[in-house]
Amino acid sequence: MLRIVFLLLLLANAGYYLWSHGHLAGLGLAPVLQSEPQRLEQQIKPEALSFDKPGAAEPQESAAAEPELAEPAPEAPAKPLNKPESKPEPVAVAKELKEPESCYQASGIEERQADSIRRALAAKPKADWELVASHQNGRWMVYMGKFPDTEFLDRKRGELRLMNIDFDRAGGGFEPGLSLGRFSTEEAAQRQLATFTRQGVRTARVVQERPELTTYALRLPKATPSFRNEVAALAGKNLLPKALQACPK
Numbered sequence: 001m002l003r004i005v006f007l008l009l010l011l012a013n014a015g016y017y018l019w020s021h022g023h024l025a026g027l028g029l030a031p032v033l034q035s036e037p038q039r040l041e042q043q044i045k046p047e048a049l050s051f052d053k054p055g056a057a058e059p060q061e062s063a064a065a066e067p068e069l070a071e072p073a074p075e076a077p078a079k080p081l082n083k084p085e086s087k088p089e090p091v092a093v094a095k096e097l098k099e100p101e102s103c104y105q106a107s108g109i110e111e112r113q114a115d116s117i118r119r120a121l122a123a124k125p126k127a128d129w130e131l132v133a134s135h136q137n138g139r140w141m142v143y144m145g146k147f148p149d150t151e152f153l154d155r156k157r158g159e160l161r162l163m164n165i166d167f168d169r170a171g172g173g174f175e176p177g178l179s180l181g182r183f184s185t186e187e188a189a190q191r192q193l194a195t196f197t198r199q200g201v202r203t204a205r206v207v208q209e210r211p212e213l214t215t216y217a218l219r220l221p222k223a224t225p226s227f228r229n230e231v232a233a234l235a236g237k238n239l240l241p242k243a244l245q246a247c248p249k
Contacts, residue, residue, distance in 0.1 A: 099224035103247035106239055107134075109216040113238040117218060120234040128223065129231065131216045138212040140189035142196065144204050145170055145177020153178070163199055172209075180204055220244070 018024050109117065114131050121129055144167075147153045153176045160167050160178070170177035180196060183189040189206045196204055218239070220228060228244050 099226060101222040101224055104220040104223050104228050104244040105217055105247045106243035106245070107215070107217040109218060109238070111214060111216070114216040116238045117235050120236070120238075121231065124231075128220065128227065130219050130221070132219055134215050134217060136210075136213040136215060137184050138186075138208060139182055139184060139210040140186045141170070141174075141182045141207055141209040142180040142189055142193050142204050143170060143174060143177060143207045144180065144201075145174060147176045150176060160201075163201070165196065165199065165201065174207070174209075182209060218244070219247070 109131070117131065144156060145153075147156065156178060157167065160180075165180060167178045167180055169175070170179045180201070181189070181192050183192065186206065186208070193204060193206050218231075218235070220231060223231070232239055232244055
């Protein structure tokens with residue numbers, strides 16, 4: 001069946017080829033030829049056709065006219081190549097650091113040293129420093145000595161124990177010796193000596209163990225470390241090294 005269909009299609013194609021190329025014209029089978037006279041016969045009112053000469057038409061105005069040229073925008077200056085952007089230099093802000101203030105004091109200054117310190121600090125404001133006086137009363141002692149040796153010292157101790165009299169070491173430059181009592185006034189010491197004499201003490205006497213003394217303390221109420229060092233330098237040898245210490249609370 002497929003073979004028959006294929007043969008029919010092949011014959012149909014061959015027949016169309018022969019017909020379209022005029023090979024069957026002898027048999028009266030040929031396509032209709034269309035020549036120029038035949039086309040003119042088919043035209044409707046050919047007299048209405050007119051031909052214009054080229055070049056007579058005027059250019060048409062259109063909305064696509066050339067626009068006015070706008071002024072060119074100014075070109076931006078070209079940046080230099082490979083040039084780093086300049087950064088604003090940091091502004092140095094000077095900050096004044098304030099030193100902490102503390103109270104400093106140096107004690108045990110004698111009268112002569114105090115006078116030298118007054119002269120050295122005379123140019124400084126009075127509110128920044130002061131010399132505080134401290135009066136120390138004298139002290140008197142009922143004393144026995146100096147003994148020639150420790151054997152003599154021990155013998156005197158034994159005698160005082162038998163008389164039931166208290167004693168103590170004399171100390172300092174009074175050794176070897178014995179103290180039968182220390183007093184803030186000479187009068188009090190003399191009264192006690194009279195009592196010991198009535199009890200049988202024969203070799204005791206009253207001596208001044210410590211004289212009356214006025215000492216001073218240099219005080220800096222509100223001083224910075226710099227001011228403390230300056231005062232110490234001005235005072236010089238009148239202050240012991242590192243004598244200015246924090247005030248006692």
